[in-house]
Amino acid sequence: SFGWERYNTLEEIEVWMRTQATLYSENVTLIEGGASYEGRTIYGLKISYSPENVNSSVFIESNIHAREWITSAVVTYITNELLTSTNQTIRDLAESHDWYIFPVFNPDGFEYSHTTLNEDRMWRKTRVPHSILCTGADPNRNWDYFWNHGGTSNSPCTEIYRGPTPFSEPSCRSMADYISTVGETLVAYISFHSFSQMLLIPYGYTPDHLDNYDLIYEVGLRSAEALAQRYGTQYRVGTVYEIIYPASGSSADWVKGVFQTPIVYTYELRDLGQYGFLLPPEQIIPTAEESLDSFITIFQQYYNLS
């Protein structure tokens, strides 16, 4: 059954979401964000403690890349804390925002990565058959904001295949439609990836520091500091373009560019490559704890400095 001592399957995560919506039915709703190529519904949880929070919503996504299992584990952990923590800081944060949380953005790929074949464990992309030879597009290169502006490939056999057209991937198209219904209400959009221990700032398509970069950089530094305090885990902070690589067509760039969402971060969780995507289950809880510390700090410091 579901827990943070090991990695959960798509079905276990969905059952867990349903259970939360039943247990906390006054504040939690199971939502259907979109659908994947293979016909799976992309489920999320909406958490709302007050109708007054409608214009300070937070959107969270994880496992847009299938093999990055630690990301949905951390996001479900954070969700559980928002629902059950008695810590006053966490309660205040939870109850002063509306939350849209989608732990598995790429259910087809995620399910595929859970098959027993070793090769499949490293699956990253969608499962759309774009060519006879190779399946899938990179769902974090497929979004319609400066799509095909660097850091992508037009070859279906690469890991960064952008797809034939913007939003060719049903999961991206449908989640973009869903995000559009709440886009103007968002104060924050946080996406979770692994690995390499970074807190990334938009954009990936340009080296320019746009919108509120200075504030978001400072908030990011303080959040990375908070993260390090628990177990000493070191994170780097900077734009996607500058500290990893140029990458266009990501969900985070799309949200930032289309809605000018004030707080947009992408986490690259543990580790630095020792285990990489195969982070041992013993590290789930420590990774989640330190990530939660930084996550809370993002909001505290943003409201403190802005």
Ligand code: 0X9
């Ligand atoms: O390349 C990616 O899509 C992400 N790194 S990963 O190793 N997990 O694949 C980083 C994307 C970050 N892009 C934006 N936030 N714009």
Ligand code: ZN
């Ligand atoms: Zn990723």
